[in-house]
Amino acid sequence: MNEIEQTRNPTGNSSNPPLEVHDLTVAYDQKPVLWDIDFELPEGSLTAIIGPNGAGKSTLVKAAMGLIPASSGYTLIYGKPLDKQRHRVAYVPQRESVDWNFPISVMDVVLMGRYPHLRLFQRPGRDDRDVALAALKEMGMEPYHKRQISQLSGGQQQRVFLARALAQDASIYLMDEPLAGVDAATEDVIFQKLKELRDGGKTVVVVHHDLQSVPDNFDRAMLLNLRMIACGPVSEIFTDENLQKTYGGRLNILSQMIEESRQQRFVRESES
Amino acid sequence: MITSTAWIIITAILVATSCALVGTFLVLRKMSLMGDAIAHAVLPGIVIAFLLTASRNTFPMLIGAGLFGLLTVWLTEELSKKGRIFHDASMGIVFTTLFAIGVIMISLFAANVDIDQECVLYGEIAYVPWDLWVWRGTNMGPRPVWILGLVLVINVSFITLMYKELKTYSFSPQLAATLGLPVGLIHYGLMGTVSFTTIASFESVGAILVVALLIVPPATAYLLTDRLHRLLLLAVFFGITSAVGGYYMALWINSSIAGAIAVVNGLQFALVFLLAPKYGLLGKKLAGRRIRKSGPEMISHPEPNDVRKSLS
Ligand SMILES: Nc1ncnc2c1ncn2[C@@H]1O[C@H](COP(=O)(O)OP(=O)(O)OP(=O)(O)O)[C@@H](O)[C@H]1O
Ligand SMILES: [Mg+2]
Numbered sequence: 258m259n260e261i262e263q264t265r266n267p268t269g270n271s272s273n274p275p276l277e278v279h280d281l282t283v284a285y286d287q288k289p290v291l292w293d294i295d296f297e298l299p300e301g302s303l304t305a306i307i308g309p310n311g312a313g314k315s316t317l318v319k320a321a322m323g324l325i326p327a328s329s330g331y332t333l334i335y336g337k338p339l340d341k342q343r344h345r346v347a348y349v350p351q352r353e354s355v356d357w358n359f360p361i362s363v364m365d366v367v368l369m370g371r372y373p374h375l376r377l378f379q380r381p382g383r384d385d386r387d388v389a390l391a392a393l394k395e396m397g398m399e400p401y402h403k404r405q406i407s408q409l410s411g412g413q414q415q416r417v418f419l420a421r422a423l424a425q426d427a428s429i430y431l432m433d434e435p436l437a438g439v440d441a442a443t444e445d446v447i448f449q450k451l452k453e454l455r456d457g458g459k460t461v462v463v464v465h466h467d468l469q470s471v472p473d474n475f476d477r478a479m480l481l482n483l484r485m486i487a488c489g490p491v492s493e494i495f496t497d498e499n500l501q502k503t504y505g506g507r508l509n510i511l512s513q514m515i516e517e518s519r520q521q522r523f524v525r526e527s528e529s
Numbered sequence: 530m531i532t533s534t535a536w537i538i539i540t541a542i543l544v545a546t547s548c549a550l551v552g553t554f555l556v557l558r559k560m561s562l563m564g565d566a567i568a569h570a571v572l573p574g575i576v577i578a579f580l581l582t583a584s585r586n587t588f589p590m591l592i593g594a595g596l597f598g599l600l601t602v603w604l605t606e607e608l609s610k611k612g613r614i615f616h617d618a619s620m621g622i623v624f625t626t627l628f629a630i631g632v633i634m635i636s637l638f639a640a641n642v643d644i645d646q647e648c649v650l651y652g653e654i655a656y657v658p659w660d661l662w663v664w665r666g667t668n669m670g671p672r673p674v675w676i677l678g679l680v681l682v683i684n685v686s687f688i689t690l691m692y693k694e695l696k697t698y699s700f701s702p703q704l705a706a707t708l709g710l711p712v713g714l715i716h717y718g719l720m721g722t723v724s725f726t727t728i729a730s731f732e733s734v735g736a737i738l739v740v741a742l743l744i745v746p747p748a749t750a751y752l753l754t755d756r757l758h759r760l761l762l763l764a765v766f767f768g769i770t771s772a773v774g775g776y777y778m779a780l781w782i783n784s785s786i787a788g789a790i791a792v793v794n795g796l797q798f799a800l801v802f803l804l805a806p807k808y809g810l811l812g813k814k815l816a817g818r819r820i821r822k823s824g825p826e827m828i829s830h831p832e833p834n835d836v837r838k839s840l841s
Binding site: 322324343344346348350353354355356359360361362365366369370372373375377378380381405425 | 710754
């Protein structure tokens with residue numbers, strides 16, 4: 258098994274890729290919504306999952322995390338089955354399924370990111386608090402650390418859950434629309450942070466809706482619409498043809514958008 | 530020697546403390562009535578244990594009841610997971626069916642079964658001092674006190690050892706799963722402690738008071754704090770004070786002790802509901818008035834509007 262993995266891994270180093278999903282098919286109530294998804298992601302990459310509403314993006318992330326049953330397929334984390342490796346994956350869902358009125362402070366939520374580093378029965382210590390506080394600071398939420406979490410705005414809550422993922426100090430980050438509902442300034446900070454994670458050798462996967470910002474911010478993309486349309490470096494697969502296949506008839510608007518963003522970038526670059 | 534009054538109060542305090550601890554997590558998981566469901570659904574277990582051992586020995590009954598308690602929890606989960614049924618509806622289906630089976634078993638074997646249904650519903654804490662445990666000829670004191678003491682030790686150890694797991698799981702089972710915490714152990718551990726607490730308690734205080742003690746003190750405490758550890762401590766405080774207060778109220782008005790404890794529970798809740806500084810009616814009203822008087826600068830906003838500033 259290990260030998261096969263190695264020959265499949267073109268970078269030549271002996272380690273397995275951080276995240277591979279093979280042969281994944283998912284059905285809700287017998288109706289398949291994801292067909293035969295197969296991909297591997299390299300270490301130190303920042304990938305956007307792209308596709309229209311209902312394309313199965315969230316389903317893909319959840320099934321890869323083993324949160325919903327799959328009809329077939331499996332996930333490997335550094336070549337090992339997911340179950341023992343969960344702590345190495347930080348997941349931020351599209352909508353948090355938490356109890357907002359739970360008696361818990363912002364700080365406590367972020368501290369939960371440290372739990373995978375603790376043994377059963379062990380309590381978080383000084384170091385864990387420092388990590389959690391640093392993560393809050395990065396998301397600009399430190400002044401709120403004592404608040405009960407329902408007493409925050411939607412965007413602030415989103416930032417708290419991103420801070421929780423950061424505090425987990427995982428190897429792989431799966432984020433389902435982390436930018437939904439945050440303001441432009443926060444968006445910049447988050448993109449900055451995602452790139453920092455990538456440069457630190459982490460594998461980051463983000464479900465993302467804003468096509469215009471993909472070429473500037475991501476190095477890989479997965480185009481998804483029930484099937485995998487394309488998966489690879491943005492420069493290679495972000496083509497009109499692939500986007501047409503992913504979004505169907507809405508291509509015209511799209512190519513316009515991309516053209517516009519190209520021009521904007523050109524203007525910005527020539528200005529500076 | 531410990532007087533019978535003291536034994537009764539000790540029993541009430543043990544029940545109240547155990548119930549407040551596990552009840553807090555039930556209330557937070559929005560499964561408040563699980564205790565009620567378990568208290569009813571264990572009836573077949575008790576009858577079966579009684580028929581098998583032909584005695585009113587407590588331990589077989591506790592085991593029979595414990596198994597049926599877990600069966601209730603498991604069936605409820607499976608029904609709502611696999612079928613198109615809401616969790617609370619599924620709980621209703623399971624516990625009423627099991628309870629009915631128990632009722633039918635009693636009427637079928639009525640001749641052999643000496644189970645006082647009044648006693649199951651209302652309990653009789655006043656008889657606790659005379660339900661003695663004699664071990665190798667030595668009088669060890671009331672048997673329920675030993676059983677309830679054991680249950681309390683189990684509950685306290687479970688909650689202190691698994692505190693962070695329980696906290697995460699009650700906050701969001703999905704988050705607990707993605708963090709790789711042992712969700713099965715947490716869930717069935719919690720439901721197991723709820724089962725044993727319910728069963729051990731209702732023998733002395735009755736099914737209705739168990740439900741009151743599981744739900745009302747945590748619900749009262751929830752109006753007073755935003756932190757889980759304080760919530761647990763406050764719930765225990767309300768549980769214990771209602772137990773002691775209820776005992777003396779029962780003496781004073783010459784009524785059932787279990788009933789009086791439940792009434793004190795209700796009074797505590799009503800008082801806190803009205804007067805709690807932040808989440809009570811009065812507190813909300815006062816806060817509204819203060820803000821209207823002083824204008825928007827009253828509201829403290831530690832707002833770093835531009836998060837980039839806090840980064841540099
Ligand atoms: N719990 C569910 N039960 C049944 N069908 C579901 C369920 N969740 C999602 N679906 C269906 O599966 C398909 C994929 O949903 P998914 O949430 O993965 O889409 P998505 O790509 O994340 O969309 P969005 O951009 O709106 O977040 C949709 O057609 C949806 O209707
Ligand atoms: Mg989605």
